[in-house]
Amino acid sequence: MFAALEGDDIPVIIARMKRRDPDALEEVYKRFGRLVFSLILRVVRDSAVAEDLTQETFLRAWNRVQGFDGDRGKFGPWLLAIARNRAIDYLRSVDGRQRHNSVEISSSESPLLFVNLDEELLNSERGRRLRTAFEQLNDHQRHVMELAYFEGLSQSEMAAKLNQPLGTIKTWTRAALQVLRAALGENRNAMGESTGI
């Protein structure tokens, strides 16, 4: 399993990064490097490309860390958002896909979106629970979540790719999210009743 990620000393490390201390970035890499690389490799499925994009991810964080609130922000989720965006962008450039929501993707890594989040947002235990829940999804549910997360497809794009009605895609997605939310102990009143197909 991935090593412990967020810690009490993250704000100190962020402050050192802001002072342009290369050792601080190395510390960040030791904590998040494997997770970032694994995520990117899963998206692009090419080790050499994954290396380049991982380097690009850490350098992007290094160059933008001045805008990150080290006391209130959650560094890990921000870094992972950057990593996923780099990988999805690469995938789209290879596929020649022009997405209507490309702006949405790039704006989703603004440091301001990662403040005041759950303290336990990114630790190994939560990751383990989510991974277990993910494995419990049926094939349809897992497939739509993978298409959304690892390939950046919207539900209408999934419907076209899987040659399925949009309603079906929405049902699979809703069911998958219900399982994953439950794994994290979330109890949303508005959750749907469907348990999936």
Place this chain on the structure above:
Amino acid sequence: MTNEELNEQYELFVLGVAEPEVADEIRAKLAAGDPEVTQGVALARALVAGLAFTAPEVEPPDRLRKKIVAAVSQEPQTFPRWFWVWATATALVAVVAFNFWQREQRKGAEVAEMRQQLIAQAAELKTVSQLLEFLNEPELKLTTFGTAQPTPPRGRVLVSPNKGVLLLVSNLPPAAQGRIYQMWLVPKQGGPVPMGLFQTTAQGTALHVRPGTVDLASAAAIAVSLEPEAGSTAPTTTPFIIAPVAE
């Protein structure tokens, strides 16, 4: 859409894959501060962050760490903000101290100059006072010199048996460095008697007083010669001023 319908879309919104009209609606409600939507999106962000753990774990090559660290290590180091605050403050203190020191130096020079002026004025006052005393002497002998010469120096000598000798000279350039003018009393019998050293001003004038008593009966003349800076016991050069003392 109702919030209940949007509830199914928060994760897709966070992933950037929600349909445009849905994303617009969530964004509008976030901007309006809708608490339910705000909380829903925050929870979705937490879930989405954890989805990275569903990727198969792969160890990156060690060279990747080295490449990343090397890339940022080549950057020129910058100093933290406190350093610049400290450096600026130190520089300001240094500038203020230097200005203060300069001002003190100027003040010191001004004080020294004023002291010199005071000394000079006191000397002039003393000379004027001596001059007045001379002029009040009843047995004053006055003689002039140089009037027949085509070139300077010219002047007057006042000899008082009770007050001494007063020499007024003009058109006499200041003596060169290491040299000085020396006045002599030349008696009718015997060698010249030293009567003090003096220097002329930049304008070539001098007023030299040698207080004391003078025996007019034995005095033949007042002379001036150019001598070494320390003065001489007897003239070492030929006197260029010789003013006879009138009987």
